[in-house]
Amino acid sequence: MVVWKHGLNILMKLKCGFYLRENTVEIARDLLGKLIVVPDPQGNRVSGMIVETEAYLGIRDRAAHSYGGRRTARNEVTYGTGGQAYVFFVYGMYYQLNIVTGPSDHPHVVLIRAVEPVDGIEIMRERRGPMKDRNLTSGPGKLCIALAIDRGFNGENLRGKHIWLEDHRSFTDDEIAVGKRIGIDYAGEDAEKPWRFWVIGTEFISRK
């Protein structure tokens, strides 16, 4: 699919309705193949195709920051309308990018766990330092470094000018795997829920 650096790419931004659905598991699956675009300060396209996601289902999900209706300054944007970025800081070093879904007061999100570099790979290499390309964006913390996403992106509209999602390609169900989410062993039986999705066969996912 041809994308011009300026101009027509705006026509490919995902519509509001994509994010406003209440079935967050379905949105997590549908996000595979979409492009996350974050222009650098000079306006160069830096982008990656989503290859791994996880759904977090809000108040009833022990793994979610909003479990039990918990509402704090940190997770406030997850209670907002779908189509915003929720970016949080963890392990003293890393940021994680999430997509807020559904209507307001429905604090569901999709964590972006891995992307495949598409545009601006040289810029990503500079930001990440010397390493194999397959390691540039193969994890939720890594991709935030490669795309220069930090706390300033929290609450950003995903159809704005600082960050947006575009259609890029699609995957059929037999190209997609489903499994349990990673790094949430504290969540009891919710740790077993099959709410992680990834593209089969890509070297850019966070784990084999």
Added chain:
DNA sequence: CGCAGGATGGGCT
């Protein structure tokens, strides 16, 4: 290749 351990700081009890 796999695995153990450390880095590092904000959020919440």
Added chain:
DNA sequence: GCCCATCCTGCGG
């Protein structure tokens, strides 16, 4: 004071 939706390094095989 403990936990955390991670990553990297160094070591052994």
